[in-house]
Amino acid sequence: MNTGFYIAQQVINAISLGSLYALVAIGLSMVFGILRMTNFAHGDMMMVGAFGTLVLGWLGLPFGLAFLGGIAIGAIAGVIVERTAYRPVRGSADVTLLLTSLAVTYILENLGILVFSSSPRNFPIPDWMNEALQFYDGQITFTQINVATIVLTAVSLGFLGWFVTRTDAGLGMRAAAEDLGAAQLVGLDVNKLIIVAFAIASGFAGLAGILWAAQSGIVEPDMGFTPLLKAFVAAIIGGFGSIAGALLGGYILGALEVFIVAFLPSEVSPYRDAIVFALLIAFLLFRPNGLLNRTQEVKL
Amino acid sequence: MSRAAAFVATIVAVAVVAGLVAILPQLVNDYIVRVVIVMCISGVLVASMGLGNGFTGVFSLGHVGFVAVGAYVSGILSLSQAAKHSYLPDLPGWLSGITLPFLPATIVAGLVCVVLALVVGAPLMRLSGYFVSVATLGFLIIVNVVLINAVDFTRGARTFTGVPLETTLRWAAGWLVVTVIVLARVVYSPTGRRYLSVREDVIAARAVGIKVLPARLSAFTLGAFFAGVGGSLYGHYLGSFSPASFYMAYTFALISMLVIGGMQSISGALVGVVVVTVLSEVLRNLERGLDFGAFAIPPLYGASQIVLGIIFILIMIFRPSGIMGDREFGLGRFVKRKRA
Amino acid sequence: MPRLAPPLAPGEETILSVDGLKVNYGAVAAIRGISLDVKAGEVVALLGANGAGKSTMLRTISGLIRPRAGAISFADERIDRLPPARIVRLGIAHSPEGRRVFGSLSVAENLRLGAAARPDRSTMEADREGVYALFPRLRERMGQAAGTLSGGEQQMLALGRALMAKPKLLLLDEPSLGLAPLVIVSIFKTLAELKAQGVTMLLVEQNITTALGLADRAYVLRTGEIALSGAASELRANYEEVAAAYLGARG
16 A cells, blocks of 8 residues: 555544544633633533434434534533533632532433443444545545544534634633633623533534544443543643644644554554553643643642 | 550550451341441542542542552462463463462552552642643553553453452451551641641742642652552452453542542541442442332432432532541541640 | 713712722621712722722722622612622723733724623724724734733723723722833823713722822722722822821831
8 A cells, every 4th residue: 555645544534533632622621711620521512412413313303403403412411511510619629620520420421321321322324424435546535424524623613713703702701711800890791601611612522422423333321531531631732721722732632643553563552542641641741731822820 | 635545545446446347247247248348448548549639639530540550469469370370371470470468469569559659649749730630530541551451461451350359357447447547647747737738828838848749749659558458458359350440430439438528537538438338339229220019110220320429519519528527536536636 | 082981970970889898808807897989070099008908999899709798889779799790781890900901812802892791882893993092002903912012001901991891980900000100101191081081980099199190089098998088189288198098007
């Protein structure tokens, strides 16, 4: 096989995986930016979104509508979690926020087990999504799901870019992320902004979850946990709290994972996740503000 | 309270525990004895987790990583020659040749964790707030990945089995007493006061000359020792386990005990262990479903965890310092008066 | 120059009244029973040393801090239990101590956010032009991130942001803080223009002379209580008395 094509193929895979990480990491960073909260339950919105699509499909909705419905269900779930669990502890110590979100994860995953059982379920997708597009006599191949992932991520990012630069709510969110007190003083309704932030963050996670399930073919209650941890890594590499940083970190991480498997000796591949988290720890120690974020206190 | 009186109190407490351990198996059935053994092991793990997470305020999510290392290290050391040949044929010669009794295997497991904690903690204990939590979670994940891939030593993701079932009530209770005495002596000593001042205000602690990193690192390391010990106890209680036994679910179970009981006192850790264990046992029995003849409740897998999660969140909202807060009772209170 | 705030005839109409206000930070009393009022069209100065409770007073009026006792009324409405966003909506804009502009947002975006709470946004562009007319430097830098501005320019932006709310009452917390003397002169010249347009202001300042040069009346606070109050002209004439009240806590 031609080396150039092999590399091109891996780049496409990296963009596809990086897109998913970016979608999840952006939401983590948005919420962290405003509330200084490491939201462990964010990954579960992937699971909620994917199950949402699955159930809407069972109910007879066409895939496109079930897909959109899953995103909406993810967004609504995020808002419900904020309203019921996070708002009462808002402003508490870092540890309290973190532990509350950990408890929410625990509840949601077990709720998933209670309703859908802990064994994976098939995630049916329309046949066309599994079609492979082949170029150069099959030397570069990607499925329609890869295309859909990349395109839908690009569309979502375009929407987010428009939202945070062109709308009052988006500007308000950036203002609140920078200085919550000053944002209150100019009359921004912080509660509303936080709800909007959770809706967008969770909707994005829901989208990522549906795409993840479509790629792997299955949904299961704890499907969001590993991607969440990866999204933490992506967000921290980029600069925790920065939306652009999360985006960058997501694609860097996607590339790193794909390239570890593609270009390093096969004995290294099983240690991929260990390498990723070692990178996280290295970033925390040597570049704790990430690549793009402004300075903040992370060390003693 | 004088040193002598504290000593007497300690002796009395130890005697009471010893007496209970001696008569308990005669009083109650096996199931309850097993629950009590698990509580003692959890007590070792949760109290040692509270040392770093509660007293120095560095909330580590990596404690279970040390528990896993402890379980595997002592498991490998105490596996019989026959078991080693059949389950771990590729073990390096120097390891396959030895079989240690329970106590030395447990102590070696703890010491391995001490070394690991020094290596891992030296950089990580410099981080603050949520960053240390995320980084220690990274440590847990790395441990998990390594256990899964170090097939020659661990059988990978498959069940590691053949560990002698040596964790009796005496061993578990004995180690719990040792853990509590050691932790109490550390916490209610000048070292412990340094921990507290590091937790309350890093800058102020520095200003009065307390070195923050050594304080945090020593708590992290001592906690890791008992995590390794507890891991060994748990491994020798279960007999067989896999890397998945020591991952997020177990992490959350231990954290919920610590948080619900109150992470700023040793008593809180123990109260949390009892409350959460009893609650989980009761809920788990309900979860399997009830059958009242005509009226049957189907099994609701996951329901007990949901209830536990909700209790956890309610504690966070209404009583973020847990049931005990920073109060102690019994032995701890005597020691604390000495401090005041 | 376009009008930035609705004109209010200076007169006897009390727009803000604070009655028996007490504020605590934990166990520490920051304000121990202060009553004061501001009439429409007036500029009132709050003077006092560090820790006298001046900023706490403004932050309590804005709803960032809940008082322990007492009442705050604005245009005959009780506001002491309202959230900050509602208070801005009623017409109180607060230019905070240390300016607190949104550093990563552009000058134009900062100004746009200043109008976020206004029900009527139709004249927002015109109002932004009004702010640019008042501070031509901001127009030059409208696309620039606010964090890259000089201290004086950030203060202009903080003022402009507050004016974008079309406030009936402007709370100014130490607009001179950390600025070069010439810049302070220019800021206070602008404040005088605003006063001439009829903007009502409650001004916190450490710089007595500058503040009394602008204000109609002043209150001198000392450790959470009013030590002295009166017309600015009288206080200017009795500078020593003001200084004594001001420094009383230390003497």
